[in-house]
Amino acid sequence: MKTIQLNRFGIENLQVVSTEKPAPGAHEVLVKVEAASFNFLDLMMINGYYNPDLAFPYTPGSDAAGIVESIGSAVTRWKKGDRVITHFIQTWIAGSKSIVDFQNRTGLEKPGVLREYICISEDALIATPANLSSAEASTLPIAGLTAWTGLIDYANLKPGQTILTQGTGGVSVFALQIAKAMGARVIATSGSADKLERLKALGAHEVINYRDTPDWHVEAKRLTNGRGVDAILDVGGTETLTKSVYAVKADGFVGLVGNLSGAVVPFNIYDTVPNNATLRGISVGSRESFEAFARAIELTTLKPVIDRVFPFDAVQEAYRYMESKTFFGKIIIAFP
Structure with missing residues (x-):
């Protein structure tokens, strides 16, 4: 089978190689991967920023969707032919995550998905929403679930409230779509006039060009009559x-x-004390939340925004495109 491997850090070192097709263990499922989507986490791994002690050869990728090819002898959750999506933190099923869960992340401690067939625990999959293709479904595990968990589980978003999104990456575009489906108001930011028009077409109520308006937080307050927005998923870090x-x-x-x-x-902690703002880290989400998100997608007919689909052999070009930060939504690799 075809597998994308890295033998030393750098996008230029990604190669398509032939490896043996795996066989599932007792509690594992063999999945024929049909599509995978990219995250910035992939770039951090490939370039050596996340884990400089990474063991080679390494196969990147955390998000994939496909069809169950075969199952292990003890598997009860799946059967041959089921359409499935990978779950990022494989052992985080429900409730609060543990330290152990952080040792079971797809594409980090566990093997990556950029291969034609993957063996994965039966508990680390969810059913693909009926209204999505595998390419669309592959966008959900990190970007989609992060936006869902942040807005629904943690921010407790309600109809009529206001959120602010930053840029046009996967998490921010999903946040816009989820908020719209919830009946919330969306203020979207970008540094590109063209992308701002696309955000409006996607349903943003107001947009702010942060290059023209570097004090976009002041403008957000003005747009909410001085009150401020109810929630923000901050993707920038240092500058935002x-x-x-x-x-x-x-x-x-x-x-x-x-x-x-x-x-x-x-x-400065006094930035948060006066308005009692809650700052919370978001580490994607549990399988229970993922399954709730998938049900919501079916009910609302939400469709993920895909920027480009690259062929499997164009993996270097695809990651270079991600590195350029010119995309809108998600980048996909289609499998042979």
Whole structure:
């Protein structure tokens, strides 16, 4: 079978190689992968930023969807032919996650998905929503579930409330779509006039160009009559987090999602004390939340936004495209 492997750090070192097709253990499922989607976590792994002691050869990728090819002797949750999606934190089924769960992440401690067939625990899969293709479904495990968990489970978003999204990556676009489906108001930011138009077409009520308006937190307050937004999923880190805190209302919610501009934030606690803002890290979500998200997708007919689909052999080009940060939504690899 075809497998994408890395033998040393750097996108230029990604190669398509032939490896043996695996066989499932007693509690494992063999999945024929049909599509996978990219996350910035992939780039951090490939370039050596996340784990400089990574063991090679390494296969990247955390998000995939496909069809059950065969099952192990003790598997009860799946049968041949089922359409399934991988779950990122494989052992986090419900409730609060544990330290052990963080040793069971797809594409980090567990094998990556950029291979034609994967063996994975029967508990680390959910059923693909009936209204999605495998390409669409592959966008859900990290970006989609992070947005869902942040807004629904943690921020407790209600109809009529207001959220602010940052940029046009997977988490932010999903946040816009989920908020719209919930009947919430969306203020979206981007540094591109073209992307702002696309955000409006997707349903954003107001947009802010953060290049033209670097104090976008002030504009967000103005757009909410001085009150502030109810929730923000902060994907920027260093350059955005303090402004996110300023932009939320009293008792507002700021979800810590990404670090696109850096992970270290010079922070004054008095930025949060006056308005009692809640800052919470978001580590994707449990399988229970993922299954709830999948049901909501079927009921609302939500469709993930896919920017481009690359062929399997164009993996280097696909990751270079992600590195450029010019995309809108999700980037997909289609399998042979």
